[in-house]
Amino acid sequence: MVLNIYFSLVIGVVSGIITTVLIFIGMKYWNSVIVPWYEDRVYKDIKISGEWKTTGEEHGEVFQEVAKVKQNAHRVWGDIICKTESEFTEYEFEGEFRNLILTARYWVKSENDLDRGTFTLMLKNNGRTLKGFYSWYLAEDNDVISGSYDWVRC
Numbered sequence: 001m002v003l004n005i006y007f008s009l010v011i012g013v014v015s016g017i018i019t020t021v022l023i024f025i026g027m028k029y030w031n032s033v034i035v036p037w038y039e040d041r042v043y044k045d046i047k048i049s050g051e052w053k054t055t056g057e058e059h060g061e062v063f064q065e066v067a068k069v070k071q072n073a074h075r076v077w078g079d080i081i082c083k084t085e086s087e088f089t090e091y092e093f094e095g096e097f098r099n100l101i102l103t104a105r106y107w108v109k110s111e112n113d114l115d116r117g118t119f120t121l122m123l124k125n126n127g128r129t130l131k132g133f134y135s136w137y138l139a140e141d142n143d144v145i146s147g148s149y150d151w152v153r154c
Contacts, residue, residue, distance in 0.1 A: 039073035046127055047071055048097055052151040054080065056134060059145070067093075067151060074098050080106060089115075102130060114139040119149050128153050 049071040056063050069078040080091040095104025100123040107116040117136025124131055135146035 036072050036075070039075075043073040045074075045097075046100070046123060048076065048102065048123065048127075048130070051154040052130070053154055054149065054151045056149045057147040058138075066154075071097065076102060076104060079109075089113075091115075093119075102132075106136075121149065121151060 049069050052067040052069060054065040054067050056065075063082060063084070065080050065082040067078060067080045069076060074096050075094075076097045077092075077094040080093060082089045082091070090109040091106045092109055093104045093106035095102060102121045102123070103118070105116070105118045108114075115136060115138060117134055119132060119134040121130035121132035123129075130151035132149055133146060134149040135144060137144050
């Protein structure tokens with residue numbers, strides 16, 4: 001009799017744990033696969049994915065980069081590559097594109113670099129340019145700087 005009670009209790013606990021794990025896995029799959037797939041199917045706005053040439057200004061000097069953008073519905077992510085004569089820097093970014101406005105945060109891919117920031121850009125010229133501003137923490141100056149930031153579709 002006592003053995004049956006313990007056996008029933010163990011079966012109940014094990015089945016509860018298995019159910020919890022299955023629900024957790026199902027929710028992860030739902031949120032990472034099904035929802036993005038559905039959002040991409042019903043998304044009717046402009047797509048900004050592709051390659052963009054960027055231009056900005058830092059301390060009075062103009063810099064240029066190449067941004068590679070990927071998009072799934074409103075979610076946007078990608079890489080920004082900045083090449084100068086003296087250095088090569090790769091950034092990652094992620095953000096959102098809604099109502100012609102791209103807002104994103106970005107950071108240096110290198111683990112030992114603290115440079116990071118945000119940018120807000122508005123789509124203009126029938127989808128050919130994004131214009132706006134950036135702000136970032138520049139570790140070498142220990143300062144937050146900002147400036148204009150323009151992207152042109154390649």
